[in-house]
Amino acid sequence: MATNPAHNKEILIFLLSSIGLIVLPHVYHLHWGVFGYFCFLLAWRFVGIWKPERLPTFPVILLLIVSGMAILYVQHRGFLGRDGGTSLFVIALGLKLMEIKTERDLYLINYLAFIVAASQFLYEQSILMAAYILFVTCVLLAVLVYINSYVAQTSVALKKAAVIIAQAVPMAIVVFILFPRVEAPRWLLFNDDHQAKMGLSDSMEPGSITDLGMSDELVFRVKFAGAIPPAKQRYWRGPVLTQTNGKKWTQASDLSYQKYLDKLTYMGTPYQYTLLMEPQEKNWVFALDMPADYPKPLERNANYQLLTSDNLDKRSEFKLVSYPTYNTGYLTKTEFKDARHLPGEPSENIKQLVAQLHGFDSPPDVFINQLLNHFREEDFHYTLTPPLMEENPIETFLFETRYGFCSHYASAFVYLMRVANIPARVVTGYQGGEWNAVGNFLEIKQADAHAWAEVWLDKQGWVRFDPTAAIAPERIEKNIDIARLVPGGLISYAAPSAGAQATFDFLKKARQLWSNVDYNWQRWVINYNNTNQASFLSSFGIADFKTMVYWMMGIVGIITAILSLFLLYRRPKPTDPVLIVYNRFLKKIAKAGLTKKPGEGARDFAERIKSKLLSQAATIEQITDAFIDQRYGRNPTGRGLIELNRLIILLKL
Structure with missing residues (x-):
């Protein structure tokens, strides 16, 4: 049984x-x-x-x-x-x-x-x-x-x-x-609130940070259609922080002045690129500063930051155009007020420093150069593990510790600008990116997070100044390499030994090769939405739904026909030991002029030949039962196969 x-x-x-x-x-x-x-x-x-x-x-x-x-x-x-x-x-x-x-x-x-x-x-x-x-x-x-x-x-x-x-x-x-791509309605996407996602914060509090987390997590990839901007121009714009209480910097709560902004003027050669964003928590898209042409569903706010209304839980791809040189025009009253706001009366040390650097009696560009030289020539250091500065963090950083990373330098720079009555604000985002030579694209990771300053200058608009470049130009030109961190949070750019360099280059090449495979997988498989499908199929002349269906039915039909022919007409030699043994039985019977018909079952064949081989009818019945049990039974055994072979040997014709 x-x-x-x-x-x-x-x-x-x-x-x-x-x-x-x-x-x-x-x-x-x-x-x-x-x-x-x-x-x-x-x-x-x-x-x-x-x-x-x-x-x-x-x-x-x-x-x-x-x-x-x-x-x-x-x-x-x-x-x-x-x-x-x-x-x-x-x-x-x-x-x-x-x-x-x-x-x-x-x-x-x-x-x-x-x-x-x-x-x-x-x-x-x-x-x-x-x-x-x-x-x-x-x-x-x-x-x-x-x-x-x-x-x-x-x-x-x-x-x-x-x-x-x-x-x-x-x-x-x-x-x-x-097959037509169907996007799920937004109300069907159940989001889990507790899900941890990556992304910059919408605030900055450098004085309370004693260890900047260095994450190798990918944020976005960028593939340029033509020329590639040099490292010092790779600023990927994110939230703009205007308001501060002396410790914490946040975005302006009211951006309604957007309709009063002057028209942007672009200059120089534009960069065209495709940006593939990883899933994130915020609706921010980090475009190369300054974005000029961007598709729906992107829009630009009053701080020139790109925002998306697309689903944040999936990767999104955007084709953008940015200009490295631009003029934002005049300053609105709201911007002027917000960009000069101070949380309280500056200390005497701060005032003396601004006066010493000619912030009160010189044009803004002179004071800016003096301040950058101050960071460059005095005993300031770039480190990822600065000391804790809970009270008066800006003053403590400027006059006591003098150790910090980009957030410390950007916030101190903006604060000193405002003390000198010059409109300034902090801009956060990412800077640089690692070039993937295998796939010819940039990879921007969390370790590339950065903060810089913007100062409004007459007839120039908002102008970017990066005080980090004054104290640690390697951070801007070479980016942070986590593998080069040394104790104390400082970054070493010393040349390694020949053997270590060879190993490092090999691992870097292998990582870039894998990253290129993953990038194309994300673009052409995971991110193959209706827009990408239409773009891809149009290159083959498939421009409408009807043509798409005809192509799909035709190709599926051809594949089905090929597989059917392959499965129905191939005659492979049996590899099943039970079939091999049973074929010996068929060859023996064939010597008596009896052959098994195509499609004829083993039981039907046995019933047909028993009437012509009456003397061997019992043995033929036993052979057929043993074959069916071994071939189709639930518990075939090696002993049963041996018994089947023995019965065939005993068959005498």
């Missing part, structure tokens, strides 16, 4: 191992209580393979269901949203493992596991994750092959599953390229 596959140890071990691989990456995404609960259920079910009596009874299963729902509700305060929905499926998958009784249960668990595997893409869409999901999908498909064909070897089931996936890949690629 056939064995129930739900009780087959090999199938259960294969299935449970596959499910463990599928849920494993969620250890980085789900709350530890949810993941731990699933691991507990999976381990319990593994024990049940060898000790079925240890499996939970119906009352215990009910208790497990209630406890699972309680964990889910406590951790997510409901069942909606990305994390809540994923956790619900993971817990349901674990609970379903506790009641495997029939073959139908195996199918349900397998299909539920496919959903959990797909949920990984809600968290990460990298090419490595895609390869991993393709692998676990192959494993899940192999489980179905195992259940249906009762293959005795896991490797054979995996091979068959891989062949099925390989046959489906060409059709999947065609459908991906040609």
